[in-house]
Amino acid sequence: MLYLPKPHSCHLQWHVTEKCNFQCTHCYLNEDYIKQELSTEECYKVVDNFVDFCKKTDIKQNRNLTLTGGEPILKKDWWKILEYISDYKKRGLIDRFYIMTNGSTVTDSIIKKYVELGVNYMQISIEGMEKINDEIRGKGNFQKAINGAKIIIQNGIPLSFSLTLTKKNTNDVESLARLAASIGVGGLGVGRIVPIGMGAQMKELMLTPKETREWYLECERINERLRKDGLNFRVDYHCSDGMYQSIRPDANNPQTNHACSTPFDVFTLLPNGDVVPCRRLPIVVGNFREKSFLEIHYSSNKIWNLKNWENRAEECKTCNSLRDCKGGGMCIAYGYFGTPYAPDPDCWKAFGEHLSTKKYSNPNSNKVTYFKRYINNLRFDLEPVSKEQINRKIRRVKIDKLDKVKDNEVDILIFYFEEQDLNTETGAKILSFLKDLKKRGVKFEIGHTLPPCVSDTQTLKDFRLKTPTNCYDCPSLFHLESNKRIVFCNDRKGPDLKFMNNRDQIWEYKELLKDYDEPNFFKQCKTCVYRIRGTCYYLKNCRLKHRKLKEEIKTVKATMCSC
Numbered sequence: 001m002l003y004l005p006k007p008h009s010c011h012l013q014w015h016v017t018e019k020c021n022f023q024c025t026h027c028y029l030n031e032d033y034i035k036q037e038l039s040t041e042e043c044y045k046v047v048d049n050f051v052d053f054c055k056k057t058d059i060k061q062n063r064n065l066t067l068t069g070g071e072p073i074l075k076k077d078w079w080k081i082l083e084y085i086s087d088y089k090k091r092g093l094i095d096r097f098y099i100m101t102n103g104s105t106v107t108d109s110i111i112k113k114y115v116e117l118g119v120n121y122m123q124i125s126i127e128g129m130e131k132i133n134d135e136i137r138g139k140g141n142f143q144k145a146i147n148g149a150k151i152i153i154q155n156g157i158p159l160s161f162s163l164t165l166t167k168k169n170t171n172d173v174e175s176l177a178r179l180a181a182s183i184g185v186g187g188l189g190v191g192r193i194v195p196i197g198m199g200a201q202m203k204e205l206m207l208t209p210k211e212t213r214e215w216y217l218e219c220e221r222i223n224e225r226l227r228k229d230g231l232n233f234r235v236d237y238h239c240s241d242g243m244y245q246s247i248r249p250d251a252n253n254p255q256t257n258h259a260c261s262t263p264f265d266v267f268t269l270l271p272n273g274d275v276v277p278c279r280r281l282p283i284v285v286g287n288f289r290e291k292s293f294l295e296i297h298y299s300s301n302k303i304w305n306l307k308n309w310e311n312r313a314e315e316c317k318t319c320n321s322l323r324d325c326k327g328g329g330m331c332i333a334y335g336y337f338g339t340p341y342a343p344d345p346d347c348w349k350a351f352g353e354h355l356s357t358k359k360y361s362n363p364n365s366n367k368v369t370y371f372k373r374y375i376n377n378l379r380f381d382l383e384p385v386s387k388e389q390i391n392r393k394i395r396r397v398k399i400d401k402l403d404k405v406k407d408n409e410v411d412i413l414i415f416y417f418e419e420q421d422l423n424t425e426t427g428a429k430i431l432s433f434l435k436d437l438k439k440r441g442v443k444f445e446i447g448h449t450l451p452p453c454v455s456d457t458q459t460l461k462d463f464r465l466k467t468p469t470n471c472y473d474c475p476s477l478f479h480l481e482s483n484k485r486i487v488f489c490n491d492r493k494g495p496d497l498k499f500m501n502n503r504d505q506i507w508e509y510k511e512l513l514k515d516y517d518e519p520n521f522f523k524q525c526k527t528c529v530y531r532i533r534g535t536c537y538y539l540k541n542c543r544l545k546h547r548k549l550k551e552e553i554k555t556v557k558a559t560m561c562s563c
Helices: 031-036 040-056 078-090 108-117 130-137 141-154 170-183 197-205 209-228 242-246 293-299 301-307 330-337 399-404 424-439 457-462 503-525
Strands: 010-015 063-068 096-101 121-125 159-165 188-192 235-237 266-269 274-276 394-398 412-416 478-481 485-488 493-496
Touching: 010 040, 040 063, 040 078, 040 293, 063 078, 078 096, 078 108, 108 141, 121 141, 130 141, 141 159, 141 170, 159 170, 170 188, 170 209, 170 235, 197 330, 209 235, 209 242, 266 293, 293 301, 293 493, 293 503, 301 493, 394 399, 399 424, 485 503
Parallel strands: 010 063, 010 266, 063 096, 096 121, 121 159, 159 188, 188 235, 394 412
Antiparallel strands: 266 274, 478 485, 485 493
């Protein structure tokens, strides 16, 4: 990939089901998804498509899958889906896969199966010590989680705990960390509450900017106390906590955080096939049942806009901590302010000590930018598509309608042949028509090569008529819908022109998509005049079973080749 932004890695967090045996007070569960879950066959296609995305974008490491829910083991055919993933992992096409659970469904026999299938890592969600946890996650569920954790550890699968931080449980973090360390848990990840789903009713439990900064410093002290007590255990921050890095600019902070990687190298797939940048950022950018991960990643304007750092609020764009902070939690900003481009509401640099009541709207910058960390092999030295190309019109002409063509509609001409048109008489008509256009000074190009059975090659050569010999040369490779959105010759839609504004970029994207077009492409081929008459330039590469042409060809309703 030379012309498109290439992901460094790809992590698919897949919510295979919304079924759950818990009812946590801060959950973002949507019961409607239960009725719309992907079938087992569709789940296999998800895995196939994930691997295909990594191949096409040349990702060779950090190809990771996380399966979660709801409670994922409640998914129908759970073991079949895991076996399918495991097969890809054994073949070296998936690097790691993880399972996130509430711990209540864990048994020794289940974890042994996970070991056999190659599960690399597990995570249990827990919200504090017993009193606080059971208040949030249900009575008796703390002990179930601890018992599940012990079984996982006994079977040798690395495990961490995950906690959602609120005003209620900040004082429980160190106690939980010490308990986790004592039973062999590998670490505790802490993420601030995101006010979406049922969590939207709990905004009063969000930490203020002042409390957030104090929490980061206290977390450092917790880890120092654990170290002094000889415990090889750490409390770490969530991916939404990039703001921590701004506490000590240009210094080696005692803790690190990779910050939010949405929407650069992460997909989140919901049970109904909806794709969102992150489960905690519920902006639907596509649906797997309609588009591949590749198409969603490159054709969704929402994804491109999230990548655009010019869309960030002024507080972030002018902040000297942006390179470290990455804007904080886009998910928390979205839940609190209604837009992911606002500053993190817990940012003390933007808002001082208290949560802000400021209003933010969704911007739409025309400037395309990428944060340097995420650029890999992206070309910025390309000339954009010219205004002449932007304003061109494609005209499909039936042979018996040549006299109806208006001069202002012939920027790009595509002739539509039916079987009865495939003769030299038709070729003479076309040549006469084209000569007349040229005589009147009408500028035009031919969008497809003319069938050899209608054209006199030498005459066309003398006329100096240039026709495309491959897809890249084709002037009808794409057109613009309302002079804005890229639409390819196969009717697939790409992003707005501002996001992919060079012909090389557009061509590369079309090339990446070509395998997804095979069913429709071959369907057209069955009635294509070029294939029927054996004159298709692509026959040597065609995967259709060629029929032997008889001397007598029956008249058929034939379509124009779209390749």
